[in-house]
Amino acid sequence: MVVNKPAIIIYVQKPDEDLLREVCAGIEEEGVLFQVQTHEGDLDALAYDAANESMLGAGIGMTGVRLAMQMQRLPRGKNVFELNAPAFWQCRNLGANSARAIKKMPFKSIYQTETIN
Amino acid sequence: MKLIAGVDIGNSTTEVCIGAVGENGYFRFLSSASRMTTGTKGTLPNVLGIKAALEEAMDRIHQPLSALDLVRLNEAAPVIGDTAMETITETIITESSMIGHNPSTPAGAGEAVGELLFLENIWKGKPGVPYIVAAASKFSYEEVAARLNQHIPELDVRGLILQADEAVLVENRLSKKMPIVDEVRHISRVPEGKLAAIEVALPGTSIRMLSNPYGIATLLGLNAEETKSVTPIAKSLVGKRSAVVIRTPHGNIRENILPAGEIVFHGEKEANVNIDAGADKIMETLASAGEIRDIDGERDTNVGNMLRRIKTSMADVAKEHEGDSEIRITDILAVDTLAPVEIAGSLAGETCMEKAVGIAAMVKTQHLPMQKIAERLEQELHVKAVVAGVEAVMASLGAMTTPGTKLPLAILDMGGGSTDAAVLQPDGSVKTTHQAGAGELVSMLIQTELGLHSRTTAEQIKKYPMGKVESLFHMRLENGSMQFFEESIDPRYYGHVVLLAPGEMLKVEEDIPMEKILEVRRDAKRKVFVRNALRALEIVAPDHDLRKIPNVVLVGGSAEDFEIPEMLMEVLADYRIVCGRGNIRGVEGPRNAVATGLLLSYLG
Structure with missing residues (x-):
């Protein structure tokens, strides 16, 4: 029997390793576990499946330099956040937000530059 | 049949009411509207807001403005309110x-x-x-x-x-x-x-x-x-x-006690009090000074500057009325508060809660230039406009239309700038008073105590109940109950405290726990309105005995608030007073009392 750890699932297809590392750092800083696995499907499917597979209820999909964050029970394709070829800080905050979704904390800003110091 | 409009210019809103009068004295209310007051109450810029409100009200009955036969303006109480806040301690890190x-x-x-x-x-x-x-x-x-x-x-x-x-x-x-x-x-x-x-x-x-x-x-x-x-x-x-x-x-780190200074009351007796003494002491001294002619602050101190600022901002009203260049503050309401102030020399934007005093002041001018407003209105609308009736009397007349009231009747008109009280006796005599401090002081207190960037947010916090978005499908409301949504909530709101304005949710940008906002909001309302209600009613009550007032009708913008009337009801119940939110003409709620009174007084 496969037992899932309480972790955020990240389903990837040929991910950009640098961006992925930032996403993971964002989750780690918030103190939440994560798992990275390869998975089949388009970006929406990756994020949707990841969120539903995660027992914490949050998941991230990534193909190349495109990223999407999803939460359980949201319909497929209705991603909470989507990024295309983002900057490092955006990835960091996307990761942090997937963790904050679980912690029920307000999201960090992803699209504006004002929050980075 | 004639169409008549009653117009009430308040500190923050201008309200109008339109009625039709037949030949045989037959009378019917047709429509009403309210708009933001443009400019300081009692000045010519008000005309803009009056026109807008009249247009809206006439629009509702599908009539052009020119169909009006008469506009009746209230003789607005010559009082204007203003608020200011000053910290009295500060922490400095050199x-x-x-x-x-x-x-x-x-x-x-x-x-x-x-x-x-x-x-x-x-x-x-x-x-x-x-x-x-x-x-x-x-x-x-x-x-x-x-x-x-x-x-x-x-x-x-x-x-x-x-x-x-x-x-x-x-x-x-x-x-x-x-x-x-x-x-x-x-x-x-x-x-x-x-x-x-x-x-x-x-x-x-x-x-x-x-x-x-x-x-x-x-x-x-x-x-x-x-x-x-x-x-x-x-x-x-x-x-x-x-x-x-x-x-x-x-x-060097020190906590400075700023030279906060003394407030000087020129009344029946001269009295002064240091602002450090706190709000209770200030209000006590104010009461002991008897009827107030003017209030001053010690020169070159915070409170001195604060009171002077209020007087200066009122000067434009005085200018409109020649021969009355002197502005006198006739009442203040002082409230203790705490303000988060960024510490000078901090490394991570730390703040410190500094002691502060919020003050609402009321300026009495000899007479507001209402006649000029009426003249201007007549020129622009080509409709006869007259100044008719004293505000407090009109408000009492309007309040009488609330079902379930009887004489003697007290009204508590809680507006934006001032809290007014009046008692209407069965013989038609009216006793009135105006007190500084109302809705705007509450907004200011909420803004400072929560350290909000915008006054608008503070006003919204004052007006609307709130909830916390706990998931994309539900939120916890301030009273503990849950609300669920079929469609997912926009993720921008996730984890935030939101204000439930009609038809939309407003996000509170600052990260403040809901419990804290709730506490500050209720506290601010209580500090201002409960104190003012008791103060005002005591002055107008027969023999200054609250128990001699059988019923109090709450009118004005702040009476529409979702919790202030309940707070007052609780306090006044101790005096066996029937107190509640007015319902003008059984339909208007607490708004439109003065405008309605203006129409009623036309009938005699």
């Missing part, structure tokens, strides 16, 4: 010597003491000396961890201060456990080489050592004199999750 804030994710726990050392200079460190390392955000978490791990075998590194939000990331890669404070914005201001104490609280608790003067003394080895001087630091660190205190021998 040399950066502390960090105390709530980063969302510090790492490690416990306290440590050591000499401050920047990461780039770590090679200069000497073995055997305890260090606290500070790293700027130009170093990535991996670099910070790698460099430290490399030096940890020979150097005694006790703690870490980071500029970036990476405490947990660094901790997970370090070979030694230590407290780590992150998100320190101005890390370059950290004085290298000085002795520092660092503390990170266990999850769910706040710091214990650095928020205690003796704790600081223990860690940094201070003598009694020095311990006394760090007390303001300890005070400002209470409740923080992480903190750093740096020992700077010549650093």
